[in-house]
Amino acid sequence: MPDMLVRLYALPAEPQSKLGLGISIRRAMAPERRLVVSWIERTFGAGWAGEAEAAFSSTPTRMHVAVHDGKIVGFSCHDVTALGFFGPTGVDESMRGQGIGEALLLASLTAMREAGYGYAIIGGVGPAKFYERVAGAVEIPDSTPGIYAGMLFPDPVPEGH
Template sequence: MPDMLVRLYALPEGRASRLGTDVTIRRALAAERRTVVAWIEERFGSLWAGEAEAALSSTPTRIHIALCKGELSGFACHDVTALGFFGPTGVDEARRGRGIGEALLFESLSAMRAAGYAYAIIGGVGPADFYARAVGAVEIPDSTPGIYADMLSPDETGT
């Protein structure tokens, strides 16, 4: 899976407002660490949960969460595996197709822009068409396997 590049200075404004009043996107708080990490590990596995733990270890945290009527429904991290990287990100399967993933993407990329980044890298992209459509991301040539090439899998670590 290739990496993709996003021009943060060209992001459109105000995307989260399209979700309606029952969905809130915000930064996770450090005190929510155990709840958020457990939720991510249950749905997306230990590798993404480990990245979420790293995102929750900074101030401000580098993880945004989506709450649907107060229930955790999605997350997006940035500056975790490498500075300037977006991800991982995920939305609960039952809540997909409602724009939550796109809102999390915009909120996280906007935080990166506010921190002074001009570009973001989306590493090891799965849904390339989604990122191209949502934020104009373009594939970085020769970026496979990228930074994740020699990463241990949960089977190799015993977790």
């Protein structure tokens, strides 16, 4: 799984996505840490939960959540495994296809741009075509296994960040 590079300065000034009815995207808040990290561990595994915990170590948090009917249905992180990195990100399987993944990606990338980054790296990409389409990401040659080389995985290696 290669890494990909995104030119943050080439993102639209006001990214738009087509979210399903009643879904909102916002930054996670510190009081939600245990709830959010527990949901991520149950839904996506311990590895991603570890990265998500790091997203709560700054203010504002480096995590966006998708909320539907008062419940978390997706998340995205940035600057957790390494500065300048986007991910991990995930959407509850029952909520996919409603624009949530796209909205989370754009929210995180926009936050990175606003923090002063010119580029973002998406590490260990699974759905490369998605990142190409939504953010104009391009593959970084010879980037496999990248920063995750030699990492301990308590559960099967997750596909894509």
